[in-house]
Amino acid sequence: MEAGALEEGRPSGPRGLALRGSALSGLPDRALRLGLLALAALVLALLVFFFIELANQSSLAFSRFGVFGFTFTNNWDVSRNIYGALPLVVGTLITAGVGVLIGVPIAVASALFATELCPRRLKTLLTLLIDLLAAVPSVVYGLWGIFVLIPFLKPVQQSLADTFSFLPFVGGHVAGPSYFVAGLILAIMILPVVAAISREVITTVPAEHKEAALALGATRWEMIRMAILPYSRAGISGAAMLGLGRAIGETIAVTLVVGNAPQLGKQIFDQGYSLAAVVANEFGEAASVPIHRSALIAAGLVLFVLTLIVNAGARLYVRSGAPEGVRR
Amino acid sequence: MTMTPHSSPSESSSSGSAASNALAAEASEHAEKPAAKVEREGREIKLEAVRAFYGDLEAVKGVDLDFRANEVTAMIGPSGCGKSTLVRCINRMHEEIPGARAEGRITIDGEDLYGAEVDVVSVRRAVGMVFQKPNPFPTMSIFDNVAAGVRLSGMKGGKLKERVERSLRGAGLWEEVKDRLDMPGVGLSGGQQQRLCIARTIAVEPEVILMDEPCSALDPIATLKVEELIAELKASYTIVVVTHNMQQAARVADRTAFMLTGEMVEVAPTEQIFTNPSDERTEQYVTGKFG
């Protein structure tokens, strides 16, 4: 192949090689490049547009209650059209917090077990089964939560509430649905994601550090503490934050088991509400009431911003990854 | 018991190649140095009929070998001959590889490391290892790196600091790092990192030190420093050095063992291996005919 064949615009050589293409020959290439560029730009524009529209539609609620007033007032009263979203914000944080508190340690433990302790043949099966948890849709978890988990946990929650009532936030009468049950279901739902990322992070720990620890005469657990955990700390924290982000945004499972009570519950076993749940739940009746609708959209906006912040933080952690001086 | 046997005056080896002449010269030069004093009585390691497998593949095929106390023994041989595998059997790291196993007897002063009642963790404390690529723990400071193994047995406070300082001195690194013990271990140069790893290894007071190509990732000056260190360390430990660099073996080792495709071909005082080997295969290897 002639060396100059790829260069456009070269004048024909002495033997009349037609090296200069016609004006149209580069067109499909340029069209494709511009087309794809336009597509990417369209996605960007779409997202910006959606965000602006959301803000627009929430402005009614924000102007009546103030942005801070809306977000931090403890009074969600539909009948009187007064909307202070604090119970929702707090409920979101409590349920997501419980979910992370229960789910992350179990996920990380299962990841450590799978990568370091598990016999080879069991490992594929174990990771497959844990990944399978992600295949169950949110609404099915909610259904299962209502009819299996809540009846089973009601006496358990009550006895926990009675036995540990000296602790803050524990005690009271248990109705069934509660922050705790919602948190438990969220823990189950974030398990596969946190476990998968943790497994990946743990697997990238270089063998040389594990060998160094073992060669010093460390037991298996000591090796994990010495070589694996410090190295993976950033990555696992990132995974936990991603799990938190997922838990915050989870709608359907939560709304089916949290009780949908627009109050600031005082105990962990009280019924509560969350930002996502209120949007899903009250939309039907809000459709024709402008201020209610605007309040719900505003709640959605608050939720959106919350997840943006948490996920941005998570990304920073996962990316900061391996410790200094170590090349990835 | 620890005197290096003085072999007959060196003559050019029969093959006459320049490289082997240089080796022979180097070996004799080192052979005439006085034996190092013994600061701490080391232990003898005996390998009897040791075989090592990766699954069905037999990488070490029945090796008998002695490592004498307070001596440096070099293991040489072409890539894949099994020298690293053999050495990893001594501190029972070989069995960490999935599907790998070892057979035979390996004893330290008569105690079988593969005995039924023996805890592999205590074997590894007694048999230290320095790896080819320096591997200080990246999240730990210099101090914490050296202290890492020692902390396992619960030592802390003043005693720990003493032990760390002693180990860093023993590795010839104390003067260079004493003012920056809190700095990350990975901030040191390659040669310093390797000496840090040596300090970490001797901090747990092993009986034996295994070194798997300890200088192959280092520049010549750092290599020299480590080799000097090895010569000092043999006063307190029994040392085994795996190396593909025959000049290095000639410089540091009292005895040298030559392996080929999983078999122990010949072991003898270093000078003899390079000037007057008994086995034809050894001669071919040290004169550079293959490998």
Added chain:
Amino acid sequence: MSALSAVSPRRRRTDQAARAALGAGAAIALVPLVLVIFYLMKKGLPAWSWHFFTSDPTGSFLGDAGGIRSAIVGTLVLVAVAAAMSIPAGVGVALYLVEYGKAKRFAGLIRYLVDVMTGVPSIVFGLFVYTVLVITSIGGGFAAWKGSLALALLMLPVVTRSAEVVLNLVPDSLREAALALGAPRWRVIFRVVLPSALPGLVTGSLLAVARAAGETAPLLFTAFAVFGLSVDPSQEINSLPVQIFNDARQPRDVIVTRAWGAALTLVLLILITTVVARLATRRSRIA
């Protein structure tokens, strides 16, 4: 004196306890899966019948509650339209990022945005479409295609991310060889890059489809739900997740049972899609 010092019992115990705890953690992680599958089958199988799959929900308070036919069909329609929207767009964005955008800042921005999109709650996507299209009544009120749009927004980052990974795996040497033969860039993409990345693209797309099939929240105020059978994208449409969501809160036992049956059906559909998705890549490795 022995060369081997004993390992302190405290260390031994800590090691054993820690390993037991990790094993327990792994076991606990499996318990919900077992329980969910068990109850799905126990409560869902009794709902299955010929009538269940061939009739639509009746929506009446008494008498025959009906089956879930319209919900199944609705889900298929919604997901098909969503796939048609999101897969070409997602692969297109990935193509842009891999083939044209390697060092450009704009591409970095897009990649970051796609990353951000993966963390957006699905209900927010529903709200997006609701505020822009439903309130304003562009193209009618609730409609299936609007629900599909919300699902497509959800699927887009999933498709793009997996497509980007797969396209990056196509070795540069392949591209260079084709370019050196004089082929224009667009030909290289369509004749060389895409075909060799195809199995991975199929897997990523099917996994996105499986995810979208289970989503409820984006549909609640875009596609809404009707009981009757419909395949018209411009009208309201039923769907399995929404059907389950509504049935779960009904007092009648028959309807709750129907919810379980629908849940089992949905999970089965998702599992089949996931298995097929993974087979697509495995096949290509053997080939």
